[in-house]
Amino acid sequence: MNLKITPIPAFQDNYIWLLEPGGSNRVSVVDPGDAQPVLAVLEERQLALDTILVTHHHADHTGGIEALLQRFPGTQVYGPADSTTRSITRPLHDGDPLSLCRHDFTVLTVPGHTLDHIAYYSPDAGPGGSGVLFCGDTLFAAGCGRLFEGTAEVMYSSLSRLAALPVDTRIYCAHEYTLANLQFSLAVEPENKDTAQRLEADSRARAAGLPTLPSTLGLELRTNPFLRCHTEVIQRSVRERMLSERSGERTGNHSELEIFAHLRQWKDTFAA
Numbered sequence: 001m002n003l004k005i006t007p008i009p010a011f012q013d014n015y016i017w018l019l020e021p022g023g024s025n026r027v028s029v030v031d032p033g034d035a036q037p038v039l040a041v042l043e044e045r046q047l048a049l050d051t052i053l054v055t056h057h058h059a060d061h062t063g064g065i066e067a068l069l070q071r072f073p074g075t076q077v078y079g080p081a082d083s084t085t086r087s088i089t090r091p092l093h094d095g096d097p098l099s100l101c102r103h104d105f106t107v108l109t110v111p112g113h114t115l116d117h118i119a120y121y122s123p124d125a126g127p128g129g130s131g132v133l134f135c136g137d138t139l140f141a142a143g144c145g146r147l148f149e150g151t152a153e154v155m156y157s158s159l160s161r162l163a164a165l166p167v168d169t170r171i172y173c174a175h176e177y178t179l180a181n182l183q184f185s186l187a188v189e190p191e192n193k194d195t196a197q198r199l200e201a202d203s204r205a206r207a208a209g210l211p212t213l214p215s216t217l218g219l220e221l222r223t224n225p226f227l228r229c230h231t232e233v234i235q236r237s238v239r240e241r242m243l244s245e246r247s248g249e250r251t252g253n254h255s256e257l258e259i260f261a262h263l264r265q266w267k268d269t270f271a272a
Helices: 035-045 065-071 152-163 176-190 193-207 219-222 232-245 258-270
Strands: 004-010 014-020 026-030 048-053 076-080 090-094 097-100 103-109 118-122 134-137 171-172
Touching: 004 035, 004 118, 014 035, 035 048, 035 065, 035 076, 048 065, 048 103, 097 118, 103 152, 152 176, 152 258, 176 193, 193 219, 232 258
Parallel strands: 026 048, 048 076, 076 090, 134 171
Antiparallel strands: 004 014, 014 026, 097 103, 103 118, 118 134
């Protein structure tokens, strides 16, 4: 039976993911930075919290845990083994298996945004037996997380690992950054018709008050520049920007990692 996954909006642009197994009112949530919207949904739908999943230690992903534990004592808190989040009751390492809402998941370490960042992957919990990935702030729709603690090399390795998952994997990231990310994607790759079509469709969704998530890995591979650093079009675009910044100085050839690093720096200063 497919896992029912629902976004609970929090703060300005966070999503706390609610996971419901069929035939049970015991549910899980991913990255509850704020307890109040979670408690409101649980009360309205008469659900009981069973498990909390944490991807990394930032407060907008962990700030609601203590209040949820007060309301639902005994709730298990899964999270990175090397995290500073004190409420974690089951520390997780790379490759650890876990059973969640009647589905099997595997823990993937994906540092870069933070050094303790992990993701949760199930190969068959999505519609039609597709995979699902809860990736926090590592991979975004049409983007990736800022490098607050890790290096470009560490983040690129993490993204490459996620890019190798099956293309039908559904991507559940933690922020509604899609439209801004797509605007940057078009600045990098203006001739990408898939990106233009995605921006149009997602703009309509947001105008209607709907989330742009989940994405799919296949769509990310076509439209997310951070997963396309191996392509000639992205490499050419980044080299041209580097050439412009260096006032005509020749930049030569660059590795995919160097292209990614410059692309991330470009995004950090990008204004649509």
